[in-house]
Amino acid sequence: MPYRAPNVDNFSHARWLRQGFVLREGFREYLETMTGDILRAEGRRPRRDTVTKIRNTLNVVLANLFQTHLVDFNRYVIIPLNSNPYRSGPYNPQRLDLRNVRSVVRFLHQQEPSYIEHRGGNFDHLANIGHPTRFRPTERLIRELETVALDAQPEAHINNEPPRLTMNTLENNPHSPWASLLFEEHEAPSVRLRAERQGEGGPRPFIDFPPTAETRAMEERLERINGFLNDHWIDLLIPDDDFRQLTGTPDEARDEFNDPKPHRREIDLFFRRKLYRVFNNGTFENGGRFYGGWWQGIPGRYRKFLTINGYTTAELDYSNMQIAMLYAREGRQLEGDAYAVEGVPQEYRGLLKKTLFKIINARGHIRAPLVASRPPGWDWRTLLEALEQRHQPIAAYFRSGIGIQLQRLDSDIAERVMIRMRADGNLALPVHDSFIVMDGQQDALREAMSGAYRDIMGANIEIAADETLFPQLPHDQGLVRALGFDNFERYADAAQNAGALDYEDHITNLEMQPAYEAYRQRRLDFIRIQGEDWGWRHQFLR
Known part of the structure; x- marks a missing residue:
C-alpha cells in the first residue's frame, strides 16, 4: 500500500x-x-x-x-x-x-x-x-x-x-x-513578474501586467523551448535508494554567513519539466532567470548523474559570469579567477565567492560571516578591502544592488543558448550560468554559449567544463561495486576478456543492476507513453 x-x-x-x-x-x-x-x-x-x-x-x-x-x-x-x-x-x-x-x-x-x-x-x-x-x-x-x-x-x-x-x-x-x-x-503564465519587496516575509506575490510585444515574444520563445523539452526524458542515473534519500528531508545547514542553506526544491520528474521566467521588483529590467526545471534544485554534486533520454550528460558553465559581465561593461577583460585573493587559501574560495555576490547584490553594508568561516589572520574589514583591491576596475558597482540587473542580461544569454541548441536538435538544460547537454554535444554547446555571450555583452568569456560521469565510471569504486565487482582490477580483467567496453556498454551494465530498477522502469514507462515513433526519433529503442 x-x-x-x-x-x-x-x-x-x-x-x-x-x-x-x-x-x-x-x-x-x-x-x-x-x-x-x-x-x-x-x-x-x-x-x-x-x-x-x-x-x-x-x-x-x-x-x-x-x-x-x-x-x-x-x-x-x-x-x-x-x-x-x-x-x-x-x-x-x-x-x-x-x-x-x-x-x-x-x-x-x-x-x-x-x-x-x-x-x-x-x-x-x-x-x-x-x-x-x-x-x-x-x-x-x-x-x-x-x-x-x-x-x-x-x-x-x-x-x-x-x-x-x-x-x-x-x-x-x-x-x-x-x-x-x-x-x-x-x-x-510562463513570464512572471514579482512585486517589489516590502520588508521580510514569505515569497513576494506575482502581479498582473499588461502584455507587451516583448513579453509576448518571450512567451512564444518559451513555448517552443518547453515543447522541445517536453519531448525528452530527464532522469538521474543513481541507485534507487540514493534517489529516495535525495528527494527526502534535507539537512538543516547554514552557510558561512549563518544564513540557512536553501532547502531542496521539489524534485518531481514528471510535473516539473517546464521552464518559466521570473522578473522582479515590478520591472522587466530586473531578474528574468529561468526556473521550473526539477534538475535545477538538486545539489551540484548530483548533476553529473543526469541523463537525457537515457544518455549521460555533460555540463559547461560560464566562468565568473556576473563579475566578468561587470568588467565587460567597463570595456575590460577579467583576468584569472574572480574569487581568488592573494594570500587567502584556496579552501576559502567559496566564502570569497559568496561575499562578492553579496557585495554586488546588496545596497549598503553586508553582514560579516562567522568568525570560524574566515581565513586565519584575516578580519572582515581586511577581507573586504582585499576583494575591492582585487576588483578595483569594477569597485564602483559594489553595494549598488546591480546584481538583479545582471540577471536580466544573463537570462537573455541563457535564452539564446537554448534556442540555438534547439535549432540544431540539441536539448540544453539551464542552471542559471551553466547548461547540461548529452555527452558528446559539448562542442556545439560551447559555440552556442560563446556566441550568445558575445551577442549580449560584446566580449568574450571563459567557459569551463564540469566533471562528467563517463570518465570516472571504471575508476569510481562505488560504481565498480554497483557493476558487481569487488574492485577495479577484477572489473578491468572482465572488461578485457569481453573486449574493450565502450561508453554505452558501461552505462547499460550499470543501469541493468538491481539497484537501478526504478530508474529503468521510469525510462521504459516514458517510452511507452511517447510511443514507438519517439523511440526511433531519439534512437532510444534499446
Whole structure:
C-alpha cells in the first residue's frame, strides 16, 4: 500500500500549494460526494457557483496532498489561511478564495478519523522568518484516494499500452510518467513578474501586467523551448535508494554567513519539466532567470548523474559570469579567477565567492560571516578591502544592488543558448550560468554559449567544463561495486576478456543492476507513453 507514516517532522520540509494542480476526471464522483458533505457540514446552500468553487478547491487541496505524499511522505504542503495568495487572475486558475479554502481544510481536519494533520503557523525569531500553516494527509485520506485511483483508470489506452498504474507503481516509483493518469496541472503564465519587496516575509506575490510585444515574444520563445523539452526524458542515473534519500528531508545547514542553506526544491520528474521566467521588483529590467526545471534544485554534486533520454550528460558553465559581465561593461577583460585573493587559501574560495555576490547584490553594508568561516589572520574589514583591491576596475558597482540587473542580461544569454541548441536538435538544460547537454554535444554547446555571450555583452568569456560521469565510471569504486565487482582490477580483467567496453556498454551494465530498477522502469514507462515513433526519433529503442 502506498501510505507511509511520516518518520521525520521537519517544519521547514514543505512546499507551497500549487493552485493549478488537480486530480483527473476519474476522481469526479469522489469529489462531488465530499463536496456535498462539506456544504452540509458548513450549513451552506448548494447553489451552483458555490458547489463549483468548493469542488475546485477540494480538488486542488487533495491533489497536492496526494501527490506530495506519493513523492515524499515526510513533506508538508503549505496551505495559507490568509487571503494574500488567493488573488484572482492567471496564477489562480481554479479561482480559489480564502473562505472556501478554510471550509475545505476545516472539514478535512474535523472528520473522525481526520483526513489531515496540520502544524499551525508560527514565527521563527532566530531565523527572522514566518512559517504559514502546513498540512500532511493521514492514512485515511491516502487509502481512499488510492482506491479511487485504481478503480477509475481511463478505458482508453495510451499509445495502445494498457494503463500501468498499480500498487507497486504508486509505492515504489511515484515519479513514473504514468502519474499522468492521476494528476494534471493547469499552467500559470510562463513570464512572471514579482512585486517589489516590502520588508521580510514569505515569497513576494506575482502581479498582473499588461502584455507587451516583448513579453509576448518571450512567451512564444518559451513555448517552443518547453515543447522541445517536453519531448525528452530527464532522469538521474543513481541507485534507487540514493534517489529516495535525495528527494527526502534535507539537512538543516547554514552557510558561512549563518544564513540557512536553501532547502531542496521539489524534485518531481514528471510535473516539473517546464521552464518559466521570473522578473522582479515590478520591472522587466530586473531578474528574468529561468526556473521550473526539477534538475535545477538538486545539489551540484548530483548533476553529473543526469541523463537525457537515457544518455549521460555533460555540463559547461560560464566562468565568473556576473563579475566578468561587470568588467565587460567597463570595456575590460577579467583576468584569472574572480574569487581568488592573494594570500587567502584556496579552501576559502567559496566564502570569497559568496561575499562578492553579496557585495554586488546588496545596497549598503553586508553582514560579516562567522568568525570560524574566515581565513586565519584575516578580519572582515581586511577581507573586504582585499576583494575591492582585487576588483578595483569594477569597485564602483559594489553595494549598488546591480546584481538583479545582471540577471536580466544573463537570462537573455541563457535564452539564446537554448534556442540555438534547439535549432540544431540539441536539448540544453539551464542552471542559471551553466547548461547540461548529452555527452558528446559539448562542442556545439560551447559555440552556442560563446556566441550568445558575445551577442549580449560584446566580449568574450571563459567557459569551463564540469566533471562528467563517463570518465570516472571504471575508476569510481562505488560504481565498480554497483557493476558487481569487488574492485577495479577484477572489473578491468572482465572488461578485457569481453573486449574493450565502450561508453554505452558501461552505462547499460550499470543501469541493468538491481539497484537501478526504478530508474529503468521510469525510462521504459516514458517510452511507452511517447510511443514507438519517439523511440526511433531519439534512437532510444534499446
